[in-house]
Amino acid sequence: METTVLTTFAKDIIEGLSGKVKTLPSKYFYDEQGDKIFQAIMDMPEYYLTECEFEIFSEQKDSIHRAFSAGNEPFDLIELGAGDGLKTKILLRYLLDQQVDFVYYPVDISNHILDELVLDLKAEMPELKVSPINQEYFEALNTLRNMNDRKNIVLFLGSNIGNFHKFEATQFLSKLSASCRKNDMLFIGIDQKKDPRIIQQAYDDPHNITASFNLNLLMRINRELGADFNIDQFKHYANYNPENGEVNSYIFSKSNQVVKIRTLNCEISFAENEYIHTEISKKYNIQEIKHLADNSGFKVLKNFTDNKNYFVDSLWEII
Numbered sequence: 001m002e003t004t005v006l007t008t009f010a011k012d013i014i015e016g017l018s019g020k021v022k023t024l025p026s027k028y029f030y031d032e033q034g035d036k037i038f039q040a041i042m043d044m045p046e047y048y049l050t051e052c053e054f055e056i057f058s059e060q061k062d063s064i065h066r067a068f069s070a071g072n073e074p075f076d077l078i079e080l081g082a083g084d085g086l087k088t089k090i091l092l093r094y095l096l097d098q099q100v101d102f103v104y105y106p107v108d109i110s111n112h113i114l115d116e117l118v119l120d121l122k123a124e125m126p127e128l129k130v131s132p133i134n135q136e137y138f139e140a141l142n143t144l145r146n147m148n149d150r151k152n153i154v155l156f157l158g159s160n161i162g163n164f165h166k167f168e169a170t171q172f173l174s175k176l177s178a179s180c181r182k183n184d185m186l187f188i189g190i191d192q193k194k195d196p197r198i199i200q201q202a203y204d205d206p207h208n209i210t211a212s213f214n215l216n217l218l219m220r221i222n223r224e225l226g227a228d229f230n231i232d233q234f235k236h237y238a239n240y241n242p243e244n245g246e247v248n249s250y251i252f253s254k255s256n257q258v259v260k261i262r263t264l265n266c267e268i269s270f271a272e273n274e275y276i277h278t279e280i281s282k283k284y285n286i287q288e289i290k291h292l293a294d295n296s297g298f299k300v301l302k303n304f305t306d307n308k309n310y311f312v313d314s315l316w317e318i319i
């Protein structure tokens with residue numbers, strides 16, 4: 001298993017760095033170090049997304065519950081990419097207090113993340129029925145098809161959908177709707193378009209935490225593939241474009257330089273100011289969210305927004 005993961009990682013890295021325009025997949029941000037830095041990002045005030053979604057869950061948990069159980073229908077919760085479950089915990093606590101009978105299925109490909117989450121939940125909410133699924137998202141939905149007979153509410157929070165280009169988001173969501181049963185629902189967290197300066201600051205913060213998150217990708221290549229990236233010779237750059245709603249993140253080379261990747265036995269040249277594209281974080285407005293749902297086999301049932309109207313948790317049904 002270890003070897004396969006490393007081989008896929010190595011293959012993706014070499015492929016991304018060998019192209020005319022260099023790119024690295026943002027999914028590789030999240031090694032142990034990257035998870036810690038991402039936690040620090042979520043704790044900083046400039047990264048408003050976490051606080052806004054937290055507020056939606058805290059202040060509207062009763063209406064969220066009512067919308068989930070339309071007509072008093074029983075349901076189970078499946079969370080794709082559960083992480084530390086901070087927002088979800090508010091909802092789980094509330095549902096338990098209301099004596100709702102449900103199972104919580106956190107889904108993640110990282111066993112380590114799931115183990116920590118389950119330990120944490122068992123300590124905090126011993127009465128919770130939690131059943132972790134250590135699989136890819138779609139595999140997990142297929143597993144559930146034959147495992148439970150309640151309606152599934154799929155949670156995909158934290159604006160994770162923003163890390164896809166629009167066409168990829170539509171593809172992913174279409175696959176998701178096709179993997180669901182007729183009366184299942186999707187509860188999806190999406191960051192909204194807003195004052196560009198607010199968005200810009202969230203991805204180019206004055207504490208340089210996002211910079212270290214981005215540059216950790218090079219450190220990871222050093223650690224896992226024996227590369228010799230000199231981090232001081234690279235810098236983070238993020239730019240929000242209000243025309244397409246995308247924040248694009250890059251790592252720029254500060255000089256002409258050559259980097260060796262020992263285990264792959266190769267050298268990568270960088271010209272001064274040459275960049276590696278590392279991430280896209282796309283923002284949507286309410287109209288675009290409706291289109292996204294309509295084009296991927298869903299229909300928007302209800303939008304839950306925070307007081308500033310920065311973020312939306314949108315509840316979708318299958319059409």
Ligand code: AVI
Binds near residue numbers: 162279
């Ligand atoms: C995980 N994802 C939704 C975050 C985002 O906002 O795109 C990752 C992130 N990148 C920089 N800051 C946070």
